[in-house]
Every structure is written in C-alpha cells, then in structure tokens.
Amino acid sequence: MASVKIELSDQQFQALQDLAQNLGIAPEELLRMSIEDWLKHPRSDFSQAADYVLHKNAELYKRLA
Numbered sequence: 001m002a003s004v005k006i007e008l009s010d011q012q013f014q015a016l017q018d019l020a021q022n023l024g025i026a027p028e029e030l031l032r033m034s035i036e037d038w039l040k041h042p043r044s045d046f047s048q049a050a051d052y053v054l055h056k057n058a059e060l061y062k063r064l065a
Helices: 010-023 027-040 044-056 058-064
Strands: none
Touching: 010 027, 044 058
16 A cells, blocks of 8 residues: 655644544544545546637647647
8 A cells, every 4th residue: 555645734734633533533534535535536627627628729729730
C-alpha cells in the first residue's frame, strides 16, 4: 500500500480533526474515505466544462488540424 504526505495549515488540520471527531472516526480514515469517493465519482462540472469548450471550438480545432 502506498502512502501520501500532505501539508495542512494549522486551521485546516484543526477543521479536519473537528470534522472527524464529530463523525466518530480518525482524521486519516476521513481523508481516505473522501479520496475514495472522489475517485469513484469525479465531479461532473469539470467534464461539463471540458465538453462545452471542445464543442464550442470544434470548428477551430478542425481548421488547425
């Protein structure tokens, strides 16, 4: 299993600890679960924006090809 080290501000770390405590889990578990969820269900707004730009500029891309 791989591990990742990240730096958080004191305020971010405190907020993470508070949220994890409210949920009754360790901060590391909260982060792991959040990352798993994000990887399984990436935000669609990025995909929608990319699709819009590609569709909007399709003719330009054809001319440049």
